[in-house]
Each structure stands twice: as C-alpha cells, then as structure tokens.
Amino acid sequence: MDGRLICTENTGALLASHLVQSEIGDYDDGAADREFLRANKLLPYQDKVDERIMELHRRHLGQTPAESDFQILEIARKLEMYGVRFHPAADREGSKINLTVAHMGLQVFQGNTKINTFNWSKIRKLSFKRKRFLIKLHPEVHGPHQDILEFMMASRDQCKNFWKICVEYHSFFRLFDQPEPKTKAILFTRGSSFRYSGRTQKQLVEYVRENGAKKTSYQRYVCLCRRVCVYSSGDEFTCTLSWAQSSLIWIP
Numbered sequence: 001m002d003g004r005l006i007c008t009e010n011t012g013a014l015l016a017s018h019l020v021q022s023e024i025g026d027y028d029d030g031a032a033d034r035e036f037l038r039a040n041k042l043l044p045y046q047d048k049v050d051e052r053i054m055e056l057h058r059r060h061l062g063q064t065p066a067e068s069d070f071q072i073l074e075i076a077r078k079l080e081m082y083g084v085r086f087h088p089a090a091d092r093e094g095s096k097i098n099l100t101v102a103h104m105g106l107q108v109f110q111g112n113t114k115i116n117t118f119n120w121s122k123i124r125k126l127s128f129k130r131k132r133f134l135i136k137l138h139p140e141v142h143g144p145h146q147d148i149l150e151f152m153m154a155s156r157d158q159c160k161n162f163w164k165i166c167v168e169y170h171s172f173f174r175l176f177d178q179p180e181p182k183t184k185a186i187l188f189t190r191g192s193s194f195r196y197s198g199r200t201q202k203q204l205v206e207y208v209r210e211n212g213a214k215k216t217s218y219q220r221y222v223c224l225c226r227r228v229c230v231y232s233s234g235d236e237f238t239c240t241l242s243w244a245q246s247s248l249i250w251i252p
Helices: 009-024 031-039 046-058 065-077 156-174 201-211
Strands: 005-007 087-090 096-102 105-110 113-119 123-129 132-137 148-152 219-233 236-250
Touching: 005 009, 009 031, 009 046, 009 065, 031 046, 096 156, 123 156, 132 156
Parallel strands: none
Antiparallel strands: 005 236, 087 096, 087 148, 096 105, 105 113, 123 132, 132 148, 219 236
C-alpha cells in the first residue's frame, strides 16, 4: 500500500540519510553514497540536497540497519501527517476537501492544510445516507440551527467505508472496554450494523503493563519491498512508498 507524508526539505534529507545508512552501511569517502543516490531517486530535486544527505550520513557511523530502520520510523511518526489518510469529499458549496479521522476525532483538510477539527466530545452522532456523510454536533458547538454538517463523497461504498473507519477509531481510542457484540450503537447509525470487535487502546495499555513488553529478535534480509521516496510541493515534501530492492525483517 502506498503512503503519503508531508515534511520539510531538511527532514526529507534526514530520512534519506538513514535509508542510505541502512542500505550501504557507514560513510566512507562519498563515492558509494554518490553511486547509490545516482541509482536511486529518493527526492524530487535530489541533486540539490545530495551533499546534505551525505553530510547527515556521516553522523550515522556504526548505526546498524535495524537502528536505521528504527530512526526512520521515529522521525516519520513525529510528523503532523503521519498516519493521516485522506478521503476525498465535497462540502455543501461543492468545494473539494479531504476528510480524515484521527485519535482525537475528525479533521477537514483543504489540500494539505487543516481547516477544521471536530473532537469526539463535540460529536453527537455520525451517519451516512447514500453518498452523504453526516456529522451531528452537540448544540453548544454550533448552535441549534447549525448542528449537522454534510459532506458528499464519490460513492455510497466510499462513504460507508469512511464511516466504518470512524467506528473503529472511536471505539479503539474512546471506549474503556471492548464493545459488546449485541450492544446497539448510539453514536454511529444509518443502515449498518457494523461493530468494532478488537481490543481498545486502554485494554492494550493495561495488557502490556501487566505482562510486560516482550522483545523479539529479528534478522534483516535483502529482498524486494517498498522504499520511502519523498516528493516536494512548494516548501514541503511528500513521502511515498515504491517498490525497490531493500530489506526484509524476518521474525522467527
């Protein structure tokens, strides 16, 4: 699956430097770096930042491939758009927007700019009717005459799929216990009996606290897998994943 991340040019170079360390090891005289970067297009204007990538690569001396992979994940998870997946829609005026759901609630984007956030505590009900996705807010949020927001999606299937994702996020992050199968949903309605059936975040935290985190050894092998590539948009960069030769983590 392809993914997208927004980051600055320097962050993109830092991600690329860890990837270089993961693939070819410690910095030597720069020749191996130049050859790798020439053969692998990681950034849109890579010629402009090649020296910066190599400068950052020098700092990773002794870092193992596993540690480099970990650093890539650590950097990526701190980015604002990490884990955000856009669902195209349109508002009542027909303007194109993107809906997304996160741990705190629903977010509305115009392009890559966040223009609104609706926390779970502000939402009274989520529903869908054909291609229309409806957010009913508590009266104190927007007043009694503006408590329902409506967004149009491309198809009923896309609308229902986004609604189901909202069900899962709300259940995982907001509920204390795993929802009962026969319990009728109050927050989510409209023509579907979908229920989240996994553990909640609170249950997982308690499980790890009681049982302890088990460390599993792993070994990396070279294979065909997806590689992070970063594309620019103005002063921001978009990371995508593409097929290329990289490393596989094998867990026994």
